[in-house]
Amino acid sequence: MDFTLPPEIEDIRVRTRVFIAEHVLPLEADPANFDPHENIRLDVLAPAQAKAKAAGLWAPQTPKDYGGMGLPVVGWAAMYEEANRSIFGPVALNCAAPDDGNMNLLAQVGTPEQKDKWLRPIVDGKVRSSFVMTEPAPGGGSDPGMIRTRAEPRNDRYIVSGRKWFITGAGEASHFILIARTSDEPRRGLTAFMFHKDQPGWRIVRRIPIMGPEEHGGHCELEFDGLEIPAENVLMQVGDGLRATQIRLGPARLTHCMRWLGLAKRCMEIAQEYVERREGFGIKLADRESVQIKLGEVAKEISIGRLLVMHAAWLLDAGSRARKEVSMAKVQVADTLHLASDVAIQLNGARGYSKDTVLEWIYRYARQARLVDGASEVHAMVLARLMREEGPEFWRWGVE
Numbered sequence: 001m002d003f004t005l006p007p008e009i010e011d012i013r014v015r016t017r018v019f020i021a022e023h024v025l026p027l028e029a030d031p032a033n034f035d036p037h038e039n040i041r042l043d044v045l046a047p048a049q050a051k052a053k054a055a056g057l058w059a060p061q062t063p064k065d066y067g068g069m070g071l072p073v074v075g076w077a078a079m080y081e082e083a084n085r086s087i088f089g090p091v092a093l094n095c096a097a098p099d100d101g102n103m104n105l106l107a108q109v110g111t112p113e114q115k116d117k118w119l120r121p122i123v124d125g126k127v128r129s130s131f132v133m134t135e136p137a138p139g140g141g142s143d144p145g146m147i148r149t150r151a152e153p154r155n156d157r158y159i160v161s162g163r164k165w166f167i168t169g170a171g172e173a174s175h176f177i178l179i180a181r182t183s184d185e186p187r188r189g190l191t192a193f194m195f196h197k198d199q200p201g202w203r204i205v206r207r208i209p210i211m212g213p214e215e216h217g218g219h220c221e222l223e224f225d226g227l228e229i230p231a232e233n234v235l236m237q238v239g240d241g242l243r244a245t246q247i248r249l250g251p252a253r254l255t256h257c258m259r260w261l262g263l264a265k266r267c268m269e270i271a272q273e274y275v276e277r278r279e280g281f282g283i284k285l286a287d288r289e290s291v292q293i294k295l296g297e298v299a300k301e302i303s304i305g306r307l308l309v310m311h312a313a314w315l316l317d318a319g320s321r322a323r324k325e326v327s328m329a330k331v332q333v334a335d336t337l338h339l340a341s342d343v344a345i346q347l348n349g350a351r352g353y354s355k356d357t358v359l360e361w362i363y364r365y366a367r368q369a370r371l372v373d374g375a376s377e378v379h380a381m382v383l384a385r386l387m388r389e390e391g392p393e394f395w396r397w398g399v400e
């Protein structure tokens, strides 16, 4: 067993680290570069993205034919973690959610025509995208089988009506992937569609105010009232909506983890820098055993998360769906991000609670990690279900 990164991926990892240090961390350090929703201002982002493209650090998850880096998932893991050393990093390198998951899904299942129309502009950074699935109660949330938004066939098109919410990026997106009900069949009742923001028949009801900083375009509630989608904009086949969701969400959950590991490491970096220089009661904080225990505990949790993420990435590269490994990584890394930001704030004292560092930003952002792309309880349920189904085989080594 060899845990060494292949040299070409190690090279990309190091280049990403240098790029973030030279071109992104300085932007993050200036409060003037933040928009009203605590993300990087779009006019500041554009030149940073141009530099990332020029450096060849752009859209790692997308095939080279479509303008990405075409890295294996293991390569994403190494690069995303370095990218999110800065809170602005992923969006600067076009590997932020939800675009990265949408690009990956379109690259995997789109027809050549669909890829040219819907994928290429996202990879080029010309448009943004959203994934439209979750509904307010009593519609589909944790349980996609409860999705109520309907797409009724009429001649050569589908007419959509219903309501969705928490749609990340919808306020800025042009390309939307919609999951809607086309029949009441339990496994094949959902279908994935593409639509463009300029089509009539839908609207943003509101940008939902949230506790943390926001992705560009916020988290929006949408209403569909007669949106017409031509049959050519069905993604995969009618009835494949659940499959499309699974193809998108497995890797997308893992890329969240990759980014969160970068943020957790950044928390440790800020904490370590402070405890090395702060003295109290005659010694440096860094020399206190109770402080060391706190830091060591977080280091261990980050390491567990990295191993789970790399294992799942390796399985995805080998063609597995890595269902249990992704679920384990998601729960572990979401908790680790909470722990890392909490410990780092504590060790920084009052400074940790201020906006002089990004710790409070990360702390507020972290709370969504136990909810997005499947609440932690739902991932635990999936794991228990698989243990029951697979018996001792649950623990096998190798690829399914």
Ligand SMILES: Cc1cc2nc3c(=O)[nH]c(=O)nc-3n(C[C@H](O)[C@H](O)[C@H](O)COP(=O)(O)OP(=O)(O)OC[C@H]3O[C@@H](n4cnc5c(N)ncnc54)[C@H](O)[C@@H]3O)c2cc1C
Binding pocket: 098, 130, 131, 132, 133, 134, 135, 140, 141, 142, 143, 165, 166, 167, 168, 169, 219, 368, 371, 372, 373, 374, 375, 377, 378, 381
């Ligand atoms: C910041 C943010 C961004 C998001 N972005 C998007 C997006 O871009 N597109 C999109 O479609 N959706 C998005 N979502 C929605 C997200 O995927 C859902 O919130 C998530 O799947 C949970 O669904 P729900 O909110 O309806 O929770 P519910 O299904 O109402 O569940 C509520 C709670 O009940 C508990 N629970 C549920 N099921 C179980 C179970 N089986 N066992 C034990 N406990 C359970 C959990 O604690 C859960 O948190 C986003 C959410 C957030 C917070």
